[in-house]
Amino acid sequence: ARASALAEAAGPGATKDGHRVPLLANIGGPKDVEAALANGAEGVGLYRTEFLFLDRATPPSDAEQEEAYRKVLEAFPDGRVVVRTLDAGADKPLAFLPPPGEEPNPALGERGLRMVLRHPGVLSAQLRALARASAGTTAKLQVMAPMVTDAADAAFFARECGENGIETPGVMIEVPAAALRARDLASEVAFFSIGTNDLTQYACAADRQIGGLAHLQDPWQPAVLDLVAPAAAAGVPCGVCGEAAGDPALACVLVGLGVTSLSMSAPSLPPVRAALARHTLDQCRDAAAAARTGRTAMQARNNAREHLPGLD
Ligand code: PEP
Numbered sequence: 001a002r003a004s005a006l007a008e009a010a011g012p013g014a015t016k017d018g019h020r021v022p023l024l025a026n027i028g029g030p031k032d033v034e035a036a037l038a039n040g041a042e043g044v045g046l047y048r049t050e051f052l053f054l055d056r057a058t059p060p061s062d063a064e065q066e067e068a069y070r071k072v073l074e075a076f077p078d079g080r081v082v083v084r085t086l087d088a089g090a091d092k093p094l095a096f097l098p099p100p101g102e103e104p105n106p107a108l109g110e111r112g113l114r115m116v117l118r119h120p121g122v123l124s125a126q127l128r129a130l131a132r133a134s135a136g137t138t139a140k141l142q143v144m145a146p147m148v149t150d151a152a153d154a155a156f157f158a159r160e161c162g163e164n165g166i167e168t169p170g171v172m173i174e175v176p177a178a179a180l181r182a183r184d185l186a187s188e189v190a191f192f193s194i195g196t197n198d199l200t201q202y203a204c205a206a207d208r209q210i211g212g213l214a215h216l217q218d219p220w221q222p223a224v225l226d227l228v229a230p231a232a233a234a235g236v237p238c239g240v241c242g243e244a245a246g247d248p249a250l251a252c253v254l255v256g257l258g259v260t261s262l263s264m265s266a267p268s269l270p271p272v273r274a275a276l277a278r279h280t281l282d283q284c285r286d287a288a289a290a291a292r293t294g295r296t297a298m299q300a301r302n303n304a305r306e307h308l309p310g311l312d
Pocket residue numbers: 046048087174194195196197198199241242243
């Protein structure tokens with residue numbers, strides 16, 4: 001019993017019947033690697049690179065970027081490291097990349113990939129720094145774009161990656177249009193990662209920065225689960241890297257929907273690992289189906305939990 005308790009607390013992520021679900025960490029830079037390793041992260045599922053660019057008037061030098069990326073890659077010699085290209089704008093304003101004009105609704109404005117479409121040199125410099133950092137390291141580097149809307153966006157990003165030495169391009173699924181047409185995007189890129197924070201914000205039309213709308217910013221909203229399902233079924237590996245992945249019950253539901261990896265803040269890794277280890281893949285699937293029959297977020301959660309008896 002002690003051995004199985006230990007295996008539950010560390011080791012790779014898997015359901016009770018051995019279906020593997022890599023458990024990865026969300027990080028903002030090399031300073032977060034220690035906590036990720038201490039909590040048993042198998043790699044990095046979301047490296048938010050904008051932290052490198054915050055609070056400064058000019059972008060970091062190519063050498064500075066390369067060093068920050070290499071440090072993280074070297075920390076996971078046998079794992080994968082999923083790096084998100086610059087996600088500037090809206091809730092992540094960057095001094096050196098202001099939006100082109102006054103934006104009444106910044107969350108619907110020029111942010112993420114939309115911002116670098118206007119400044120392609122920023123994206124290519126970042127991709128080249130990543131390619132140089134990865135040379136000579138053994139971690140599997142994957143690079144994804146934020147705020148991708150359609151297949152044209154995905155094709156643009158994949159082309160930029162190819163031209164700048166990045167072999168595995170992916171996109172975040174955080175715009176409902178991208179989730180609904182996930183198959184179109186899947187033919188352009190190698191993987192997806194669902195950003196449930198923004199996907200929930202846009203599905204429920206509830207600004208994530210407005211605390212009074214918290215009840216609508218709930219990834220248990222059945223509409224959000226309905227958007228995860230087509231992305232997870234589109235034929236490319238599909239992770240989740242929003243806060244939803246760190247909720248033990250919801251993590252089981254996401255796996256039941258077909259999500260192939262989960263990335264979260266380091267302290268969430270042990271409870272999610274334990275929740276998965278206590279349920280079979282079939283239980284996760286039953287929980288997912290039951291959640292989607294709910295008509296409110298609360299019903300979805302309650303329905304799911306009836307199929308997840310191992311949760312506290
Ligand atoms: C998300 O939107 O769910 C996500 C992971 O990205 P961020 O919170 O950095 O926007």
